[in-house]
Amino acid sequence: MKKVFQTVSHLDNRCYTQYNLSEDILMEHAGTAIKNFIFKKIKKNKKILIVCGTGNNGADGLVLARLLFSRYDTTIYMSGFMKTDIGKLQATRVAKLGAKTIDILPKVLQFDVVVDCLFGSGLSRDLDEKQTNILKLLNNTKAYKIACDTPSGLDNTGRPRPMCFKADTTITMGALKLSLFADISKDSVGKIIVSNLGVDRTIYETDTNYYLLDKNDMKLPYRTQANTHKVLLGHLAVVCGERVGAGKLCAMSAMNFACGMTTVISTDRIANLDDNLMQSKSLPQTTTAVAIGMGLGNNYDETLLENDLPKIIDADMFYDKNILKALTQQNIVLTPHPKEFVSLLSLCDICDIDTQTLQHNRVKYSKLFADVYPHIVLLLKGANHIITYQNRFYINPHGTNILSTAGSGDVLSGLIGSSLAYGLSPFDATVLGSLAHTSLVQKFKKGSFAVKATDLIKRIKQL
Structure with a gap:
């Protein structure tokens, strides 16, 4: 598990005051980090364009230009005059080497590498027309693209203002920034x-x-005790509703993971149910956790919520006021996708927003929910899962677009529900289920369009 920060200015200030490291030293390390990456990645004498802004990010770019000088055919683009004394000093240093500097970008960029040093983290306004046009030009080139600190154009929430540099690699300085893990920035950070x-x-x-x-945070539920029994390993009850397929996928996922038994709850006989699954009209006495919401619809037995068993709640329940009863209980995991979470926020009288507003700042609205329900474990689905518990936020960035398939969320519910039934805490079960879910795609071809939920379930045994 790695630490992530909304801003790092206070961390830089600690370097100045507590460790007596100057701004110049920090810039030298920033430039050196990118230089080392380029030395490993790019052959000598390749053409490199370093695009510098007028602030400290631009000054980092000037340090880089000095360090690359003579090994590469390096060109510096200056978007304006340096505003700070340290920036002016870096400009003087690189000028004394005779580095090639331009103040107008050619309409066609013919470079092997482009390094974006226009803005660092901390952008709080929309880009002007000139800056937007620069980024459009940079994004259209086929050169390998490196962002210094964060891709220019992203604000501290990860929102493009209104667009951003699209990097192949982002070399961020000092620590991980929250903006790099927003859903809307995932295609831009590389x-x-x-x-x-x-x-x-x-x-x-x-x-x-x-x-x-981190992938190492996935602690699989290996069975180490020899003297055990299926009941002792947990029993998940999956409530099936109007769309039976969703409940079946959840149950099949759970059956292949942690717990010893899985039962499907339905008033109607379910056809083609896997032989390893059981069926009942009510909760078995040995039930240790409940999964409810997947394909549920409106017609279900409300008493299934009225118990103290650990629960994973998903899908249709986020449009139902009965969920408010469950939110008063302990040991509850919620796994909404953005549209469902918007509905939940409204039902809870927390706020009324649309999905686009949520996606612009997923952490903000997860925090609003956590402020009211700190005892609930919330997993907000998306390109990156955000897990919220007791006002702490855990990001799983390992998902890919392969998971964007019908039933994928039901598989996730099964993994978490199985872990709950097995006896893990709601938080530990959610972390395990989330990481297991994103790990299922590892051996599929990148960008595969043919993977279905049942394919994911078959991979569970290979974790």
């Missing part, structure tokens, strides 16, 4: 690398409420 700024990250970083889940 591979993310963290550079230290003169001290190790463990020294540079402080406490935070934001964390990035």
Whole structure:
């Protein structure tokens, strides 16, 4: 698990005051980090364009230009005069080398690498027409694209203002920034690398409420006890409703994961149910967790919510006022997609927004929910899962577009529900289920359009 920060200015200030590291030293490390990446990635004498703004991000670019000089055919584009003393100093240094500098970009860029040093993190306004046109030109080139700190045009929430640089690699300085893990920035950041700024990250970083889940955080429920029994390994009850397929997918996912038993709850006989699944009209006495909402519809037994069992709640329940009863209980996991979460926020009288507003700042609205229901574990689905619990936020960035298929969310519910039934805490079950879900796509061809929910379920045994 890695720390993530909304802003890092306070961390930079600690370097200045506590460790006596100057701004010049931090810039030297920033430039060196990108230089080292280019040395490993790009052959000598290739043509490199460094696009510099007038602030400290641009000054980082000037340091980089100095470090690349003579090894590469380097061109510096200056969008204006440097505004700070340290920026002017960096400009003087690189000028003394005789570096090639331009103040007008050619209409056709013929470079092997483009490095974006226009803006760093902290943008709080819309780009002007000139800046927007620069980014359009950079994005249209076939050159390998590197962003210094964050892709220019992203604000601190990860929202393009109104567009941003589309990087192949982002080398971010000092620590991970929250803006790099917004859904709307996922197609713009590329591979993310963290550079230290003169001290190790463990020294540079402080406490935070934001964390990035690592694949190593997935602790699979291996069975180590020899003397055990299926009932002791947990029993998940999956409530089936109007759209039976969703409940069946959830149950099949759960059956292949942690718990020892899975039962489908339905008043009607379900055809073609897997032989390993059981069916009942009511909750079995041995039930240790309940999954409800998947394909549920409006006609269901409300008493299924009226117990103290751990529950994972999904899909149709987020449009039903009965969910408010469940929110008063302990050991509850919610897994809405954006449209469902917007409905939930409205039902809870927290706020009335549309889906687009939510997507512009998913963390903000997750926090609003957590402020009211800190005991609930919330997993907001999307390109990156956001897990919220006790006003802490955990981001799973490992999902891919392969998971954008019907029934994928039902598979996720099954993984989490199975882990709940197995005996994990709601938070641990959600982290495990989320990471297992995104790990299921690892061996599929990148960008595959043919993967279905049943294909994901078949992969569970290979985790």
